[in-house]
Amino acid sequence: MSNPLVLFIDEVVALVGYTLISLLGQLRAGYDRRPANFPLSVILCGVRDIRDYRIHSDKEKTIITGGSAFNIKAMSLRLGNFIQSEVEQLLEEHTKETGQRFDVQAKDLIWKYTQGQPWLVNALAYEVCFECKENRNREQIITEDYVIQAKENLIIRRETHLDQLADKLIEQRVRNVIEPMIQGIYIDKINPDDVQYVMDLGLINKEHSELKISNPIYQEVIPRELTV
Secondary structure, eight states: OOOOSEEEEOOGGGOOHHHHHHHHHHHHHHHTTTTTSSOSEEEEOOSSOGGGOOOEETTTTEEOSSSOSOTTOOOOOOOOOOOHHHHHHHHHHHHHHHOOOBOHHHHHHHHHHHTTOHHHHHHHHHIIIIISGGGGSTTSOBOHHHHHHHHHHHHHHTOHHHHHHHHHTTSHHHHHHHHHHHHTOOOTTSOHHHHHHHHHTTSEEEETTEEEESSHHHHHHHHHHHTO
16 A cells, blocks of 8 residues: 555644654654655644644643744645635535525524634534424424524533633633733734734634634633633
């Protein structure tokens, strides 16, 4: 069997300590043997730019200095959110497959709540179509009220993505940006690298030179978590 030209490694953020060091060692060991005995390219997928990954010392409980662990980076690409027409197209795929329809208000509300954030779009649509018992009857039209209830269910249960969101808010770089935004404090003096970092995480975006929390679901979850 020939070697793959491209290797995808997902959830790199989950690697810490010796497992992260082991991965880096393997990448370095195979680098000069490409492409005969090692993938030509390696794509590391995660929730943040790999330039922001650091190796932590278990003994000292601090970041080991010397810059990013991933100084082998060629480029970073961020997968953006869906646009509204793409969200509607995804919902129509469900209709084509099952015959179940969304009314216009329900489609608009799914877009409004998620602003196209991929996980939220899929989680909200799955909740309203499969977890809501009434809607398992494919003759039942998905209405605005069902979408509202589905959104509340996701927040109450703190589904995986929202639980990870809460974990990100512990990071000081994130709090340095989010807390002033919530308090309405002038934020021009905030470290631009911190702002970009939080934008890369998908927590905020910029509209007309103004920073905003990315979508109404985050707008509801983030203040709750910061006041716990």
